[in-house]
Amino acid sequence: MRFPLSVAPLVLVLATGCGSSSGTSTPTTSKAAAGPDASLPPALAAKLTAAEHPRAADFPATGGRSLQALAKLVAPGPRIGLAASVLLPGENRVAFGLIGADNRFVYGRSALYVASSPSAAAQGPFLAPADSFVPSAPFLSKTAAADTADIKAIYATQLTFRKAGSYAVLAVSRVGNRLLGAASTLKVQASSPIPGVGERPPAISTDTVASSGGDLSKIDTRLPHDDMHRVDFKDVIGKKPVVLLFATPQLCQSRVCGPVTDLELELEHTYGDRATFIHEEVYAQNDVSKGLRPQLRAFHLQTEPWLFTFDRRGRVAARLEGAFGINAFRAAVQAAIGR
Numbered sequence: 001m002r003f004p005l006s007v008a009p010l011v012l013v014l015a016t017g018c019g020s021s022s023g024t025s026t027p028t029t030s031k032a033a034a035g036p037d038a039s040l041p042p043a044l045a046a047k048l049t050a051a052e053h054p055r056a057a058d059f060p061a062t063g064g065r066s067l068q069a070l071a072k073l074v075a076p077g078p079r080i081g082l083a084a085s086v087l088l089p090g091e092n093r094v095a096f097g098l099i100g101a102d103n104r105f106v107y108g109r110s111a112l113y114v115a116s117s118p119s120a121a122a123q124g125p126f127l128a129p130a131d132s133f134v135p136s137a138p139f140l141s142k143t144a145a146a147d148t149a150d151i152k153a154i155y156a157t158q159l160t161f162r163k164a165g166s167y168a169v170l171a172v173s174r175v176g177n178r179l180l181g182a183a184s185t186l187k188v189q190a191s192s193p194i195p196g197v198g199e200r201p202p203a204i205s206t207d208t209v210a211s212s213g214g215d216l217s218k219i220d221t222r223l224p225h226d227d228m229h230r231v232d233f234k235d236v237i238g239k240k241p242v243v244l245l246f247a248t249p250q251l252c253q254s255r256v257c258g259p260v261t262d263l264e265l266e267l268e269h270t271y272g273d274r275a276t277f278i279h280e281e282v283y284a285q286n287d288v289s290k291g292l293r294p295q296l297r298a299f300h301l302q303t304e305p306w307l308f309t310f311d312r313r314g315r316v317a318a319r320l321e322g323a324f325g326i327n328a329f330r331a332a333v334q335a336a337i338g339r
Helices: 010-014 042-051 067-071 142-147 257-274 294-298 326-337
Strands: 079-082 090-099 109-115 123-127 130-132 153-161 165-175 178-188 242-246 276-280 306-310 316-321
Touching (some): 042 153, 067 109, 067 165, 067 178, 079 178, 090 165, 090 178, 123 153, 130 326, 242 257, 242 326, 257 326, 306 326
Antiparallel strands (some): 079 090, 109 123, 109 165, 130 153, 165 178, 306 316
């Protein structure tokens, strides 16, 4: 396997449509997400269960070898799609998908290796459990159902970068008795204006039922509309934990806004009044051609979706970009409210 100069991000790999325009009714009860959907075919459910529990023994030890040498131990074939565009020196969540030659998601025990260049000594394997973003059935909108028909989960791990620059990565997935691999590069920025953990957010007002004159279609592309537009961000930040999701279920360029919005709705019903859950749409007047809403510009966001959770002091407790599943979402909420 040879290392490519670059690879399309996940938002381009998966952007084959924007989902449906209708959905199911908003529920009033929740059930915990646990493992693959029981309605899945048994073979797929088994693959997902395995993908959720990678083991170091599944992958080659680095043994001082270069990333390029490790790449020769795995079979090429899948493409890697990276689900984050903002990486900084220090610890980062790196999420990715693997897409097979048949354009289907590859499900298997997966891990990442990283090095400063393909010829440099590799570090890893960094285990990357699959994290489902299929919400529990009562919270599944038709938009999300269409999007999650193609991809049920995302892989993610934590990587630490010492400094800004380019890094080579190798994703390896064990599918049956085979090791499949895909290579790419990551760009680590020196800094970013996007609020990080421990920082305060910009002063914004989010769109609400009141500000829309009661017309939720102006501020919510999820169908049916969710109930996370009742409270203005400025009225609760610094007073109680807040969960703020920037996502546009029907206009999403990444096809994961619908699923993560459904997950937010599910977790709102799980955690109740322990936090305020807010969903903010992405595009002005719900029209991609009109550019981003002012709330995203204030946060310096250029992609979608983004999730921020805030503790009682009004500081960022967790931040997630791109595709993230129920486990990552739940951990971000718990970081804000305390365990």
